[in-house]
Amino acid sequence: MATSWNVDFLQPRPQDASPTGKRALIILNQPFSESLFLRVWGASQWHCCADGGANRLHDALPAERRPLFLPNLIKGDLDSIREDVRAFYEALGVPVVEDEDQYATDLMKCVAAIHDKEVEEPNEEEYDIVLLGGLAGRLDQTIHTLSYLHKLRKTRKRVFAATDENVGWVLDAGEHTIHVDHGLLGPTCGLLPVGVASTVLSMTGLRWNLSNQESSFDGLMSTSNQFLPGEDSVWIKTTSPIWWTAELRGV
Known part of the structure; x- marks a missing residue:
């Protein structure tokens, strides 16, 4: 039987529309348009920034709209997040978690956080994961995305990477x-x-x-x-x- 795929999470949607399906968004430290961001954010139930991805989220929105788009978690080794960005999100109650594991990238640490969340939830259905970024910018980071998602296929059903x-x-x-x-x-x-x-x-x-x-x-x-x-x-x-x-x- 063939596995069925679609990218409905990339469809434009009303801002007040509820997400369909169980989906987690990881924002990476790469540029993105506000249009793409709004689509994948609105289609996701849970949102995480991988270290410097918090800078991208913060800077993509005007000041008055930033409190409307608060991630559930910021995680990584925290060598990229700016101090002003960290202070902004911490003041609004966003957990900022430092993970110093040098054998795991910030992306890997965020995927681990999603796994931990799934273990704690009574519903055993796993989250589909959408990466905002990962296929542009530095070649070594792009190759890491290709490699890591290749490996993740063994443990997760659906992981997508989207850029503009x-x-x-x-x-x-x-x-x-x-x-x-x-x-x-x-x-x-x-x-x-x-x-x-x-x-x-x-x-x-x-x-x-x-x-x-x-x-x-x-x-x-x-x-x-x-x-x-x-x-x-x-x-x-x-x-x-x-x-x-x-x-x-x-x-």
Whole structure:
């Protein structure tokens, strides 16, 4: 049976609308537009800033609106958060937690906090996780995002990374159906064999489909593929985990 995917959390929504589903947002230390921020914030029930992500949240909003968007937690080694930002959120009751573990990144520490929250809650349903950032800026940080989400597929069902240009996530080995909103996604998309020697891909619903084709860094990669107008879903079968990315428009 194919795993079903959609990116409804990126849809514009009224400010007073309640989140649908169980979703946690992690704000990373990368720039983002207010439009994208409002979409993913409003679609999430729980909000966390990874260290310097608190600076991004603070600076993205005018002073009068900042108290309306308070994260549930700020966590990391706290070497990036500015003193004025820390003082602002602490004065409004936001927990700021220092974690000095040098073998874990700030992103990893925030994911651990989500796990701890899930353990404490009576409902065993896990949170979908949305990273605001992670696919832009420094190359080493982008590679960390690719690597960490590749590993997280073993323990979590759905972890997305979104920037103003792209949204991406890991498709584990097997079959997947991705529901396409053409007003939100496209025209380009790609399948990236990151973290695996190779995979064998089949797909339908794209301009350039493959059928039992090997894909690897040393060989063929389906980058700069395109959605087909009128097709409302893409079917993908992969023998190994692979990164799926899609261009965002109208955000």
